[in-house]
Amino acid sequence: MIEEQVRQVFAGVGAEGWLHVLPLGPGPGATRTFGAFDVPDGAVADVPEVALGADEPVVIASIFKVLLVLEFARQAVAGQLDPRERVRVGAADRLGGWGTAGCLDDVELSLRDLAHFALSVSDNTAADLLLAHVGLDTVRLLAKELGLERTRIAGGPRALLESMLAEVGARDEREFAARYPALPDARKRGLAVLDPRRTTASTPREITRLLRLVWSDAAGPPDACALVRELMGRQVFRHRLASGFPDGVTVAAKTGTLPGLHMEAGVVRYPDGAHYAVAAFARTRDLAPASAAVDAALGRAARLAVDFLRSRRDTSVGR
Numbered sequence: 001m002i003e004e005q006v007r008q009v010f011a012g013v014g015a016e017g018w019l020h021v022l023p024l025g026p027g028p029g030a031t032r033t034f035g036a037f038d039v040p041d042g043a044v045a046d047v048p049e050v051a052l053g054a055d056e057p058v059v060i061a062s063i064f065k066v067l068l069v070l071e072f073a074r075q076a077v078a079g080q081l082d083p084r085e086r087v088r089v090g091a092a093d094r095l096g097g098w099g100t101a102g103c104l105d106d107v108e109l110s111l112r113d114l115a116h117f118a119l120s121v122s123d124n125t126a127a128d129l130l131l132a133h134v135g136l137d138t139v140r141l142l143a144k145e146l147g148l149e150r151t152r153i154a155g156g157p158r159a160l161l162e163s164m165l166a167e168v169g170a171r172d173e174r175e176f177a178a179r180y181p182a183l184p185d186a187r188k189r190g191l192a193v194l195d196p197r198r199t200t201a202s203t204p205r206e207i208t209r210l211l212r213l214v215w216s217d218a219a220g221p222p223d224a225c226a227l228v229r230e231l232m233g234r235q236v237f238r239h240r241l242a243s244g245f246p247d248g249v250t251v252a253a254k255t256g257t258l259p260g261l262h263m264e265a266g267v268v269r270y271p272d273g274a275h276y277a278v279a280a281f282a283r284t285r286d287l288a289p290a291s292a293a294v295d296a297a298l299g300r301a302a303r304l305a306v307d308f309l310r311s312r313r314d315t316s317v318g319r
Contacts, residue, residue, distance in 0.1 A: 020204035061256030099123030244299025
């Protein structure tokens with residue numbers, strides 16, 4: 001059974017995994033670039049899928065930025081904000097990490113460049129400033145509008161960081177970095193940001209639903225959906241989903257990372273035009289923020305699932 005094979009991939013690297021993969025697009029010879037199965041809400045459709053814990057709640061961390069940038073793009077297309085508006089990023093805004101989040105000096109850039117950095121390098125500062133412009137409540141409303149009923153958005157990157165500092169009793173990131181390693185593992189695992197009941201969370205199935213809607217221009221105006229697809233295609237990290245697929249297969253995706261949590265969601269496109277939405281999550285007992293073995297397992301699990309779906313499609317076509 002394919003789900004058991006996927007489970008064993010995760011178990012082989014000491015992780016528990018969750019996965020949902022389904023085909024989005026046309027088969028061989030189709031002329032459309034993007035597509036999706038049109039399945040009414042609540043309907044039971046004969047759409048193949050690979051599902052391992054697909055309806056269980058999972059922490060989504062930075063995968064939340066897909067929804068954030070989608071809301072920004074929708075507002076920009078509607079004329080509710082100017083994507084060229086300039087934003088200054090100062091020392092007080094920096095959260096640490098990639099992009100402007102790690103700059104040593106003040107920088108200035110546009111809202112649309114904040115969106116670019118939020119998705120391409122998972123810039124937490126850029127995401128937080130963008131969220132201040134589009135509004136947390138509007139992002140939450142967008143999730144409801146798209147039928148993501150089990151998706152919960154606790155706040156932006158700064159809110160989540162502040163919750164971690166408060167739980168550890170640290171005044172700033174430097175003090176957190178000094179105190180966190182000395183905490184007992186049970187205390188570390190008890191942090192709210194690692195608990196899908198208390199932080200930004202969803203299910204693998206709802207995340208692939210979001211991808212399906214974006215890739216079929218059903219998540220908003222076509223220009224807004226196109227921008228999200230383009231920016232996800234610019235993501236620089238290739239060590240998770242993309243690592244499982246050969247050259248010629250493109251992956252537009254967004255990663256998410258927290259201690260002991262490794263995840264990525266995206267769309268895999270084959271040269272024959274077929275697309276597959278993938279949401280893959282792994283949790284380890286080891287709370288290290290990085291693990292090459294677990295990252296590679298996400299790619300292997302996704303590849304197993306996609307290969308299975310492609311074999312079913314080819315068998316069906318041959319009948």
